Amino acid sequence: MENKRRRILDGAMLCFERFGFRGTTIESVAKAAHVSKSSIYDCFENKEALLRAIVEDVLDDLLEESTRACLPGQPLRVDIDRTFDAVIALRERHRLLVGIYREARLSGGHGVLEMRRALEEGVVQYIERLVRRHEASGERFRLEPKVIAFLVYRSYLQLIYDWEDLYAPLPPEQIKTALNAFAL
Structure with missing residues (x-):
């Protein structure tokens, strides 16, 4: 069952990357995963549950x-x-992340916005715990x-998504230097 679930998630990720959330159907996921539609419904309630599981996997990886x-x-x-x-x-490994942000920004679809929020909240909570650990070990910061955590993560998103709408992409080192401005 776990092997089939993994195939379904991999197929869904491929479809979401290729067609976006709105353009992906359970039928397209079944075809990409080489399973029946009923197999998908045995593992996942709907398309939103599929996306939620993928976002959780991506967040766990991160x-x-x-x-x-x-x-x-x-x-x-x-x-x-x-x-x-x-x-x-x-x-780079999960192009789906780019798609989630772009689709949420363009369409504002409820399922995609929910996944974007879940992903952002997970990353912000992780960074906050990291900052608190440093604070407990004696480092001092100007901000809570x-x-x-919020400023670092949101600035990262702005520098990779919104910046690239107007200018050439920034090199990773320049992005990291900008992000550290909040922690120093």
Whole structure:
């Protein structure tokens, strides 16, 4: 059953990346996953549940990679750099993230907005815990941990999505330097 569920999630991710949330159907996911539509409904209630499961997997991947990179004793600046190295690597592996943000921004569809919020909240909570850990070890910051986390993550989104609507993409090092401005 787990193998079939994984195939369904992989097929759904492919479809969501290719067709967007609105353009993806259960039938297209079944075809991409090489399963029947009823197999999908055995594992997932609907298309929204499929997207939710994918977002949870992506968030788990991000948190796992970032946790491995954030070693005790490093300053927050280094942890932010390493966390966003993980985000950037994940973004390359999961093009769906780009699609979620673009589709939510363009269409404002409820299912996509809900997934975008869930993903953002998970990342902001993780960064907040990271800042609090540094605060507990003696580092001092001008802003509250939740504010730092929110500003860092939202600034990241602005620099990779909105910036690229107007200008050439920024190199990752320049993005990380900008993000650390909130923590210093």
